[in-house]
Amino acid sequence: MDQLKSSFYIAGSGMRAQGTRLRVISENIANKDSTAETAGGDPYRRKVVTFKNVLDREIGAELVRxxxxxxxxxxxxxxxxxxxxxxxxxxxxxxPNVKGLVEMMDMREAQRSYEANLNVIQSTKSMVDRTIDLLK
Known part of the structure; x- marks a missing residue:
């Protein structure tokens, strides 16, 4: 049962990470035409998110942050x-150094990753439900 619990945490961390990525991509898209307010100034600069694996000692699994x-x-x-x-x-x-097509492709990739993690949670929930039904 601990492995099922871990899969909830791992998939949840992936969803949170992709949610952060989607927020940054949305900011980039919203500012793709934002120029400087003063002559010769710099416009909006595209932002990117960096991730890393972090060991959660409580559940004994690596989560993405x-x-x-x-x-x-x-x-x-x-x-x-x-x-x-x-x-x-x-x-x-x-x-700005924001390219709309690149942002849209990044957004689609983040969305697919988010959905994959959501499917893991739904599958794990289904397995837990089946296990409980078998124990009745």
């Missing part, structure tokens, strides 16, 4: 528009 949310240091793209408020003296302004 988000360790940090960091900025993607890839370069910004330049766009020419001399009338833009963030344009520098040459007429170019920096665009």
């Amino acid at each position: 988000p360790t940090k949310i960091s900025e993607d240091l890839s370069s910004f793209t330049l766009q020419y528009d001399p009338g833009h408020p963030a344009a520098d003296e040459t007429g170019y302004y920096k665009r």
